[in-house]
Amino acid sequence: MHNNTYSFEDIALLITVYNRSSSLERLLKAFDELGICFGEIIVSDDCSKAQHQEKMKLLQQDYPFKLITTPINKGLANNLNKGQNAVTKPFTLYVQEDFIPQPVFIKNLENAVKIIKKDTSVDTIRFYAYFPYPYTKPYDTNFDEMIFKKSILYWNHLKFYVYSDHPHLRRSNFLKKFGYYKEGIQMDKTEFEMALSFIKGNGKGLIAKDIYASFEQKNSPDEPSTVNRKSWREDKSLIILGLRKVFLLYRFLKNTFQLYSK
Numbered sequence: 140m141h142n143n144t145y146s147f148e149d150i151a152l153l154i155t156v157y158n159r160s161s162s163l164e165r166l167l168k169a170f171d172e173l174g175i176c177f178g179e180i181i182v183s184d185d186c187s188k189a190q191h192q193e194k195m196k197l198l199q200q201d202y203p204f205k206l207i208t209t210p211i212n213k214g215l216a217n218n219l220n221k222g223q224n225a226v227t228k229p230f231t232l233y234v235q236e237d238f239i240p241q242p243v244f245i246k247n248l249e250n251a252v253k254i255i256k257k258d259t260s261v262d263t264i265r266f267y268a269y270f271p272y273p274y275t276k277p278y279d280t281n282f283d284e285m286i287f288k289k290s291i292l293y294w295n296h297l298k299f300y301v302y303s304d305h306p307h308l309r310r311s312n313f314l315k316k317f318g319y320y321k322e323g324i325q326m327d328k329t330e331f332e333m334a335l336s337f338i339k340g341n342g343k344g345l346i347a348k349d350i351y352a353s354f355e356q357k358n359s360p361d362e363p364s365t366v367n368r369k370s371w372r373e374d375k376s377l378i379i380l381g382l383r384k385v386f387l388l389y390r391f392l393k394n395t396f397q398l399y400s401k
Contacts, residue, residue, distance in 0.1 A: 144174030145245055147252065151228040151311065152177040154204075154236055155218045157185040160194040162236040162358075167202045169239050175248075177232070180204035183222025186212040216320035216329040219304075226311050230255060234306045237358050238267070244353040250281050251308050254345065262316070262337075263302065263309040265346040266353040272346050273297050282345040287338050299398070301344050302337040304330050306354050316340060335398055 152170070156163050163182065170177075182204045184195065195206055207225050209217070223231065230252070234240075244266065251264040264282065273295040275283035285301050302317075314320075317336045320329050337344070347353060 143176035145249070146176045147232075147248065148178040149228055149256075150177050150230045150232050150252070150308070151226040152180045152204075153222050153226060153231050153233045154180070154182050155185070155215065155222060155233075156182055156187065156191075156195070156236045157212075157215075157218070158187045158191050159236050160187065160191040160198070163195065164198055165357075166234065166236055166239065167198065167204070171202070173240060173242065173245060175240070175245065178228045179226070181207060181222050181225050183207045183218045183225070185209060185214070185218040214322060214324075214329075215304075215326045216322040216324070219320045220314065220322070223311070223314050229311055230308060231311045231313070232306070232308050233304070234354070235304065238306055238354045238356050240354055241352060243349075247281060247347055247353050248308070250279075251345075254279070254282070255308060255310065260343050261345060262313065262342045263307050263344045265303060265305065265307040265344060266350075267305040267307075267356075268300075268303060268346065268350045269305075270297055271350060272300070275346065278345050280348075282347055285344045285346055299331070299338070300334050301342065302330075302334040304333075317342060338398060 154163060154166065167180075180202065182195065184192065184206060186209050187195070192208070198204075199206065205225060207221055209221065219233075232248070247266060251266075255261050255264060265285075272283075272285045274286045274288050274293060276286055278284045287301050288298055310316075317333065317340045321332045322329075324332070
């Protein structure tokens with residue numbers, strides 16, 4: 140890094156990558172331009188194509204990161220597990236390669252670091268989410284504490300996502316406490332299984348009051364998202380909206396059963 144105005148020596152920046160070396164470069168450059176320096180940077184690659192691997196090796200000349208590779212594609216769960224295992228710092232900032240940090244993130248990260256160092260009960264602090272977490276209580280002026288409501292009277296299915304793969308700070312012993320990401324299953328299921336493990340392990344998480352301020356998620360035409368959302372989720376017809384409500388109720392009951400049946 141070139142402009143080290145804000146130094147976070149106790150934090151490892153963990154980035155997972157797959158065939159998106161230009162997005163990785165954009166992310167590293169954004170942190171550099173903000174003047175943010177980490178104790179170490181781990182880039183965990185899931186067997187990208189040769190041209191992306193070559194570009195990442197070239198990027199190491201400008202950005203001092205450790206590149207963790209694999210000879211075959213093993214999925215996001217394995218990418219996360221091997222990346223976290225390479226971390227040597229007490230705290231990990233996990234950011235996927237398609238996010239871009241915004242200027243306000245500097246202050247949010249500084250505040251989050253103060254919290255996680257002082258309050259040993261906090262396991263993770265989230266900076267971004269697609270939707271607000273449904274049940275919270277104020278923690279301080281910048282963050283809310285996510286409260287998992289066990290009762291089925293709290294029926295919002297988003298309550299299960301106390302943990303999320305979106306940008307967050309966590310203790311580097313996170314996987315030792317809550318278990319490793321389950322490999323060999325779809326990405327969404329991997330994330331949800333970790334969310335269930337977090338709840339069962341009585342994890343404590345905070346989330347930024349402004350979930351859209353710290354990061355922008357951006358996908359370029361050359362390196363589009365590798366996640367394909369089902370088109371019916373975007374359909375606004377009355378029939379589809381009705382079916383979606385039925386599906387969400389089914390999923391809520393299913394997720395509740397999953398949580399308490401293991």
